[in-house]
Amino acid sequence: MKIIPALIGALGLFAxxxxxxxxxxxxxxxxxxxxxxxNCHGEGVGKPGTQALAAKYKGSRPAILDQRTxxxxxxxxxxxxxxxxxxxxxxxxxxxxxxxxxxxxxxARNATKPNGK
Amino acid sequence: xxxxxxxxxxFADAIRQFQGIVGRDWVFTSDEDVALYKDAYSPFWGExxxxxxxxxxxxxxxxxxxRVVRVANTLKIPIYPxxxxxxxxxxxxxxxxxGSVVLxxxxxxxxxxxxxxxxFAIVEPGVSYFDLYRHIQERGLRVQIDVPxxxxxxxxxxxxxxxxxYGFGGFRDHFYSHCGMEVVLPNGEIVRTGMGxxxxxxxxxxxxxxxxxxxxxxxxxxxxGVVTKMGFHLLPAPESYLxxxxxxxxxxxxxxxVEGGNQLEHAGVIGMPEYGSPLGGFGGAxxxxxxxxxARPGGPSVAELEQHAEKTNRGFFxxxxxxxxxxxxxxxxxxxxxxxxxxxxxxxFNEGQFIKFPATQEQLDRAHKVAIGVPNMAIFQIGARSALxxxxxxxxxxxxxxxxxxxxxxxxxxxxxxxxxxxxxxxSLVSLxxxxxxxxxxxxxxxxxxxxxxxxxxxxxxxxxxxxxxxxVAADHGWGEYRTPPAFQQQVTDTYSWNNHALxxxxxxxxxxxxxxxxxxxxxxxIWPKQMRRQKKA
Numbered sequence: 164m165k166i167i168p169a170l171i172g173a174l175g176l177f178a179x180x181x182x183x184x185x186x187x188x189x190x191x192x193x194x195x196x197x198x199x200x201x202n203c204h205g206e207g208v209g210k211p212g213t214q215a216l217a218a219k220y221k222g223s224r225p226a227i228l229d230q231r232t233x234x235x236x237x238x239x240x241x242x243x244x245x246x247x248x249x250x251x252x253x254x255x256x257x258x259x260x261x262x263x264x265x266x267x268x269x270x271a272r273n274a275t276k277p278n279g280k
Numbered sequence: 281x282x283x284x285x286x287x288x289x290x291f292a293d294a295i296r297q298f299q300g301i302v303g304r305d306w307v308f309t310s311d312e313d314v315a316l317y318k319d320a321y322s323p324f325w326g327e328x329x330x331x332x333x334x335x336x337x338x339x340x341x342x343x344x345x346x347r348v349v350r351v352a353n354t355l356k357i358p359i360y361p362x363x364x365x366x367x368x369x370x371x372x373x374x375x376x377x378x379g380s381v382v383l384x385x386x387x388x389x390x391x392x393x394x395x396x397x398x399x400f401a402i403v404e405p406g407v408s409y410f411d412l413y414r415h416i417q418e419r420g421l422r423v424q425i426d427v428p429x430x431x432x433x434x435x436x437x438x439x440x441x442x443x444x445x446y447g448f449g450g451f452r453d454h455f456y457s458h459c460g461m462e463v464v465l466p467n468g469e470i471v472r473t474g475m476g477x478x479x480x481x482x483x484x485x486x487x488x489x490x491x492x493x494x495x496x497x498x499x500x501x502x503x504x505g506v507v508t509k510m511g512f513h514l515l516p517a518p519e520s521y522l523x524x525x526x527x528x529x530x531x532x533x534x535x536x537x538v539e540g541g542n543q544l545e546h547a548g549v550i551g552m553p554e555y556g557s558p559l560g561g562f563g564g565a566x567x568x569x570x571x572x573x574x575a576r577p578g579g580p581s582v583a584e585l586e587q588h589a590e591k592t593n594r595g596f597f598x599x600x601x602x603x604x605x606x607x608x609x610x611x612x613x614x615x616x617x618x619x620x621x622x623x624x625x626x627x628x629f630n631e632g633q634f635i636k637f638p639a640t641q642e643q644l645d646r647a648h649k650v651a652i653g654v655p656n657m658a659i660f661q662i663g664a665r666s667a668l669x670x671x672x673x674x675x676x677x678x679x680x681x682x683x684x685x686x687x688x689x690x691x692x693x694x695x696x697x698x699x700x701x702x703x704x705x706x707x708s709l710v711s712l713x714x715x716x717x718x719x720x721x722x723x724x725x726x727x728x729x730x731x732x733x734x735x736x737x738x739x740x741x742x743x744x745x746x747x748x749x750x751x752x753v754a755a756d757h758g759w760g761e762y763r764t765p766p767a768f769q770q771q772v773t774d775t776y777s778w779n780n781h782a783l784x785x786x787x788x789x790x791x792x793x794x795x796x797x798x799x800x801x802x803x804x805x806x807i808w809p810k811q812m813r814r815q816k817k818a
Contacts, residue, residue, distance in 0.1 A: 202432070202657040203657045203660060208645045209649070209657070209658030209661070210657070211657060211660035211661040211664040214661055214665070214666050215664040215672065216665075218666050218670065219665055244316065248665065248673070248674060249321075249660055249664055249674065249675055251320030251368060251372065251675075252320060254317065254336075254373065254384065255308065255313060256338045256384050256386035257364075257365075
């Protein structure tokens, strides 16, 4: 019987650690987004990525990238490493694999599947 | 892929040594990683002549660059330095020679110094315009940087490719406004130019020459070394900014318009003069009647265009003037500018935007941000998908011939290039109302952007043929490109052939002396190492 509170405690700790890790990942991903994505894909005038996605989706999805709820991490990683249209691909000296993981996690934070995983 | 002429054992040895210098994480050899160093806007995308790289090495300090270069020189490994790798439209992050190892300097992203009393900055190659702007804003420093269209480019890399911006006077010419360099030579030795050669110098960012020969120019658009630090003169942050537009009714009025623009600009009264035509710019004519006129076989006559301009009360050409300085000064300068153009029959003046810095968000949104030193990415709206452009391109190439800074030259360039397009049976990017870009302080560049596609090889081939034709046509009229993608660097530098290519031969003499193993940026702007010279020129 004594084992149960200990187990619950351990699970609780694990859950808190996981939540903290997620928050850290989201914060890091947000910083990557601000540095590398926002200038084209953010809100406001003169944002070619936002303009392009507005023309593509015609209101069916948000044109601003970090308002999307359907971006699977694999899709984000594909676009960053392969490019699309006039958006070139990004080297690992610009966005490391770890930063790309964080970015993909951040952009998937509102996805319908938990954590976009 | 191996570098040309390098055995797999030697290459493996080089990679091991590179890893020992910069760490395993910063040497890239997998196909997936090295593919990221291709030119994203390559006109050879997917063809056998597309330039590929064998590996990439990313040092963090000048000392690491020096050690990497020493290894490359010992083992005769061709290397190609890039700074942020964003030279898109002019080659991106790819070398001229397939199989080169890219020396990626993006990690070297330190702002060494910004002085807002003496107005200069010293930076490393990985520092982008966004980085330098942020550094200045976060510290409230009273300087304005001069920025090109895309803000993610390297301050050093842009200058090294003779890149240009939108601000005041000579600041727009980013190489011209630099002051002092630190360079790793092909033998690995580090030199500092100008005052930097003096140990403990206090004026490295202020006085260009030091004493003796001035060598900085050798390192731009070339392959004699790897620049690891560079100084730049900066504009004192202006108190205010004012724009005003001059509109003239007839096509031939461009001659007096440019004369007036030159008088104001060369005397330091205005910043960058922006010529335009109310009849249509990059996006073409919005007016259906004008669009129909332009699309007519053979195009409209000058008289028809002038009639349309008169009927719609638009004017034929315009000149946007930009004033920087104290409020009283910019108002007086605008008043004076109107006097300069007052003699043109039918001229009109429209006062534009006034900003007393710091600008509000609404003012920033309205402004041409690069003109007031605010880096951004809006230029990519050209080519990207939009309501008016449902079929986005995959990139572009810039054709950038320099023409004299006169209205006569503009009219001649229009006629010559319109004919060149007709001769190639291609839709013309030039019309009777086209105007040049004015980034250069003392010349015009009659720039044209050509789309490239990753999935349309046939179209890319046609574009390459057209591009080559335009280079030759321009040269036949005494116009040379100031900058060009690697695919055309040989042809363009071939046109600079005065006295049996004396300048090329001098460059080659220097190359052989400075880089006898030919390891740095082989082929950049037509300068090939001795061992490849005959083969590559053929």
